[in-house]
Amino acid sequence: MSAADKFQWPKMFSGLQGFTWGNLPREISAGITLAALIIPLNIGYAQVAGLPPVLGLYAGIIPLAVFAIFTSSRHLVGSPDAASSAIVGAILISFAPVGDPLRLQYALALALVCGLLFFVFWFFRLAFLANFLSRAVLAGFITGLGIEVLTNQVRKILGAVHGGGSGLEAIAQQLHDAMATSIDTTGYFVELIALIESIPHANLYSVAIGLGAFVIVRLMKKYSPKTPAALITLILTTVIVAVLGLDQKGVRVLGAMPSGLPSLTLPNVPLTDYLRLLPGAMAVVGITLCEGLLLVRSCSRKHNTKADGDQVLFAFGMSSIASGFTGSLVMGNSASRTAAMEAAGSRTQLSSLVAAAAVALVMVFFTDKLAYLPTAALAGVVANAVLNLIEVKELRELWQMRRSEFWVAAVCLLSVLVFGPLQAVIIAFLMATIDLLRRASRPGTWTLREAPDGSHFVPEETDHAPEPSGIIIYRFAAPLYFANATLFEEEVEKLITQAATPVKWFVLDAEAMVDIDTTGEQTLHQVLKWLAKRGVTVALSRANQPTSALLKHYQLLELIGENRLYPTNRHAIEAFRRETGETGAE
Known part of the structure; x- marks a missing residue:
């Protein structure tokens, strides 16, 4: 160029x-x-x-x-x-x-x-x-x-034309000198005192x-x-x-x-x-x-x-x-x-x-x-x-x-x-x-629950997530980087460990995860290994092509498996049911 x-x-x-x-x-x-x-x-x-x-x-x-x-x-x-x-x-x-x-x-x-x-x-x-x-x-x-x-x-x-030196004026001058020396400015409150002092004149x-x-x-x-x-x-x-x-x-x-x-x-x-x-x-x-x-x-x-x-x-x-x-x-x-x-x-x-x-x-x-x-x-x-x-x-x-x-x-x-x-x-x-940074470190996160009629998915706050029936679909609505990586790790561990029934599949909805920095890569790597030790199958849904390429570059697809990339959450949950024999939502 x-x-x-x-x-x-x-x-x-x-x-x-x-x-x-x-x-x-x-x-x-x-x-x-x-x-x-x-x-x-x-x-x-x-x-x-x-x-x-x-x-x-x-x-x-x-x-x-x-x-x-x-x-x-x-x-x-x-x-x-x-x-x-x-x-x-x-x-x-x-x-x-x-x-x-x-x-x-x-x-x-x-x-x-x-x-x-x-x-x-x-x-x-x-x-x-x-x-x-x-x-x-x-x-x-x-x-x-x-x-x-x-x-x-x-x-x-x-x-005002100031007269010579009332007590308030002397105090104002002392404050002025002190503030000018300490922070290199006259200071608004010194100006305010001077204004009050000038009223009689x-x-x-x-x-x-x-x-x-x-x-x-x-x-x-x-x-x-x-x-x-x-x-x-x-x-x-x-x-x-x-x-x-x-x-x-x-x-x-x-x-x-x-x-x-x-x-x-x-x-x-x-x-x-x-x-x-x-x-x-x-x-x-x-x-x-x-x-x-x-x-x-x-x-x-x-x-x-x-x-x-x-x-x-x-x-x-x-x-x-x-x-x-x-x-x-x-x-x-x-x-x-x-x-x-x-x-x-x-x-x-x-x-x-x-x-x-x-x-x-x-x-x-x-x-x-x-x-x-x-x-x-x-x-x-x-x-x-x-x-x-x-x-x-x-x-x-x-x-x-x-x-x-x-x-x-x-x-x-x-x-x-x-x-x-x-x-x-x-x-x-x-x-x-x-x-x-405060906002970036606390992005929106939800678990997605299938509606009773199976027509769509309902987002639920992670703190009030329903009891899973073997599968958790987790949406992380931001790029994964140093400011929010800890939150990601903590929420995944909480969802798995606090589930009343054993979790067989963990599906990460990565539509909003358009970038992953090296801190995010390290955290995601640790989370994938942690889930593997607990026998949880990890799948990725709705990841765009650049995100998939980045995961491949970081060698994370080897831990997930390229066959576990799904275009939609519907495809992911259907694959889960085929492999586990679980039924749909009641």
Whole structure:
């Protein structure tokens, strides 16, 4: 097989398939709507990451256009989001504090490392890894991030100027120092104490602006969902601050931002620090991969379109590289903006290209108008977006449907709050792996009892199996490997030793046993010899050709006998009756 057969280069402009000139006005309108969403939210997410607001706006120009050009999804919007921004902020704590110029350099270096990781995932076609984070793990992790980001936005709404040192503030500082030293994070509960401490020092004008922005956005989303509520709210609050001079009364504003388009940049960090950024980049890529591909599949099912998940990873890689070289915030994906584009009638990535052009025009001609934009209003807008991350309904459903998965979600949620997002990503993957192995180690197993009329077989739990009449048909509903081999051995021995009447035949229904690893081979070999010592004839039913070939390769067919392979359980039980003279079910 040639390299060309194994490897396929991405096709550019796949996300524009389905475009017609009749859809052009709708795509342009949707693109302008998307730009109206990008401007306030990207500024807010840059602040969530502790970075200059202009990085968020730059992400809506070249990286957005690059993602639209290379993605295979017609609907997914590539953009910074609350989850990835929170993780970026947690990663950068270890490298530079907020306000330090080095923080920007490390943010750009992080974007480059993320881009390279996305390329690795694309090259080795690892999009399937998105299947390994369960609903419970994602719900817990994303909810924890939502709670943490929401708390930070509430602090910004308060706009507090702290006085010097109450007892609670001193305790908070001590806790902060202790936690930062021990686990390399500020810790959510320290932030919560700081929030409580700041309440007496809140700026009432800032609170009014922030709460007003929050309420306006909520009401507009409810009663006028197609209106760009965030942009209208920020324009309104900016006018109020400028006219009333609230910036002179303690209301913090965005301040001057550089105008013009982004330019080529090269992160100025030591090469060794790129390796230090690798674990954090894995966290960003892991969450983006899982959320993004799940969203792609959802959109594809809804609109009956096809999208190559691996090419979407390539698009994330290209846009992340573009972010690193153009001074932009690292890219992710936005479920809310994807849904907004669907509601606006967009059916291709042309709307993203239009949005990138619109944001570029704002950066060239209108950045001076953003100087009076109040940070409290931005916090109110971001708080609205973050509420969608707090999966209260999802957690309630997990509690009602499967308590074990609820506790998995709860552990992931608390991990985010106690240890921080970066460490919580590792815990989330460990929880997913443990949950997967737990399920794999306890596959479904049954004994099959012939129905009284002989027409079919009735499965019975192995713990409540009926007394056999000389034959046991045992179904093991999984591949036999290291995680479940012990269970297989224990159940076979229990069925034989606890039977009230001697067992003459043991039939293994191997339809689901599509693979056997070396541990499974060793266990099966021991079980076959154990059964032979007790004079039990072993037969195999419904084994497919690869499984039979594997048994032959392991030399297990010599212990079973090739004449003991039966295509169905009916054939096996008829052979048993012919050889033993037993009658059928009564």
